[in-house]
Amino acid sequence: MLAVLVGIAARVTMTRSNSAKGVPMNQFDVVVSAGSLRSNDTHAIQFPHRWTSEGVIVDAAFSGAHLLHLAAAGCVLNDVYREAATLGIQVDGVRVSAAGGFDAETWTSTGITYSVELSSSATAQELARLLDLVDDVAEIPRAIRAGATVHRLRGQRQDQVLPPS
Template structure:
């Protein structure tokens, strides 16, 4: 699976395109009130990625086990310090309503935490490389 994200920004205009393999879709995020940049910051989007991954994976893992999920709520919180400092104290809380016993639901939640790809990407400290800077003089 190949995944990419594209942000295109100029004064008063912010566009986000997401792609998994050949499936392209957009995400509506307005520009900052100053006109430049995104109204959502990277920390918020990182935490959204964690919440989204866990939510989607709950449904995936439940389907494998024949568990019918009624609803999932995931809240991720953490702290960022000064410019350039990584996040710390990142934690998340999940509320899972399903047609199963509380014990089975908790087991599903724990197993999903171990399998969640975004969580595991952060846990192992995957390197991120800036491959190129294309400079355009105007």
């Protein structure tokens, strides 16, 4: 079995960093893993997964920044399994690490990068082709790259303020 670590600087850049102005940045790291590369961390959370019988392990803190990065990493992990099945590549394990920062002054993203670790008997060339395909088709990274708009609903479906319970 061949284990390949492939680092891909995802082409996800939402804004430029203001770090040149001396504004400190925060780093928000997440890891998702499945199959033979599943984490054994007792603090990680397990979720059911359509591509693996043992589920997916998520190792991330709970903040909006972590969840944004988790969405990208989780999508990449899912798409590795989906596209591998389409290409006829056996994947025994996947671990995706994603990270990025937010400018502490403006709270805009400084971008997201991710890397993928694969356990597979496929050749390094086949796995590189798989990861290139996933980088092109993964829906969440594509939405982030495109700059999706987000709006709070108003009117009939507006926010509700409930009395304390």
